[in-house]
Amino acid sequence: MTKKIAIIGSGNIGISLAKGLVKADFAQAADITLTRRNIDNLKSFADAGFIVSSDNKQAVAAADVVILAVLPQQLNTVLDEIQPSINATKHLVISVISGVSCAAVREKLGDDVEVVRVMPNTAIAIGQSMTCMASDNASAENIADVTRMFETVGSVVKINEDLMTSATALCACGIAFFLRAIRAASQGGVEIGFHADEALKMAVQTAKGAADLLLLHGTHPESEIDKVTSPKGCTIAGLNEMEHNGFSSSLIKGIKLSALKAGNLYTKEG
Ligand SMILES: NC(=O)C1=CN([C@@H]2O[C@H](COP(=O)(O)OP(=O)(O)OC[C@H]3O[C@@H](n4cnc5c(N)ncnc54)[C@H](O)[C@@H]3O)[C@@H](O)[C@H]2O)C=CC1
Numbered sequence: 001m002t003k004k005i006a007i008i009g010s011g012n013i014g015i016s017l018a019k020g021l022v023k024a025d026f027a028q029a030a031d032i033t034l035t036r037r038n039i040d041n042l043k044s045f046a047d048a049g050f051i052v053s054s055d056n057k058q059a060v061a062a063a064d065v066v067i068l069a070v071l072p073q074q075l076n077t078v079l080d081e082i083q084p085s086i087n088a089t090k091h092l093v094i095s096v097i098s099g100v101s102c103a104a105v106r107e108k109l110g111d112d113v114e115v116v117r118v119m120p121n122t123a124i125a126i127g128q129s130m131t132c133m134a135s136d137n138a139s140a141e142n143i144a145d146v147t148r149m150f151e152t153v154g155s156v157v158k159i160n161e162d163l164m165t166s167a168t169a170l171c172a173c174g175i176a177f178f179l180r181a182i183r184a185a186s187q188g189g190v191e192i193g194f195h196a197d198e199a200l201k202m203a204v205q206t207a208k209g210a211a212d213l214l215l216l217h218g219t220h221p222e223s224e225i226d227k228v229t230s231p232k233g234c235t236i237a238g239l240n241e242m243e244h245n246g247f248s249s250s251l252i253k254g255i256k257l258s259a260l261k262a263g264n265l266y267t268k269e270g
Pocket residue numbers: 008009010011012013014035036037038056069070071072074077078096097098119120121122172
């Protein structure tokens with residue numbers, strides 16, 4: 001039997017996940033209930049065959065897998081609301097919420113509820129997520145199921161739960177960091193003679209090529225950089241100028257600050 005999925009809080013990441021699961025043929029739209037407070041914003045998804053609802057309790061009651069995808073500051077209200085509808089023997093709870101431990105979710109939903117914490121990124125909508133995953137009480141079978149679910153929409157790495165906020169910074173926030181780098185490159189391209197649209201296309205494909213070189217060759221970035229930097233050449237001149245202006249340093253500092261912030265997004269008190 002196909003498992004029924006309820007995505008509680010269908011905003012950016014909830015929607016991206018729903019789209020990715022259907023695109024990857026992991027689930028049919030009709031097996032996924034999307035909830036949010038104002039369902040007018042989900043009309044196109046209702047038209048595409050998803051069940052849309054503003055009733056979290058009903059969505060949970062009808063589901064086998066409950067995916068929590070509200071903001072950390074919205075979580076306590078949602079957990080209090082759905083707790084009476086949660087059945088530990090039936091439901092598997094998956095939380096994508098930053099900075100909230102499996103234990104904190106169980107504190108509200110019940111000690112015997114299996115909780116898996118996952119941290120995908122928005123590339124999940126196109127099957128290209130880097131998803132990190134941790135649990136302190138899920139069965140091997142449920143861990144395998146969740147791994148399979150997220151492997152249909154990208155790569156999955158299992159990590160210790162105490163590294164989850166670091167994974168949030170590197171992978172979930174990381175999408176924005178790399179996108180900003182691409183935008184900056186395209187702006188440089190405009191300054192040196194290209195129209196904005198062609199500069200963006202060139203920057204995007206160049207970034208994709210760089211990522212694919214590492215993925216396909218399995219090499220270290222510096223070894224690929226060595227192949228580009230001709231002695232006394234223009235690449236090393238540009239690269240060193242960027243480093244003098246703090247390129248690597250600013251990325252590292254940004255990732256560290258995001259990780260710190262990711263750990264402080266939630267309080268039990270709400
Ligand atoms: N956006 C991203 O790239 C990623 C976000 N996350 C985590 O996912 C969670 C959601 O983030 P976003 O999607 O960016 O936020 P968002 O604000 O786009 O989505 C949250 C959704 O929850 C809905 N909502 C709020 N209260 C609700 C309630 N009581 N019942 C039902 N729906 C309710 C809101 O209407 C909204 O659509 C956060 O906890 C975030 O830390 C995790 C990985 C990546």
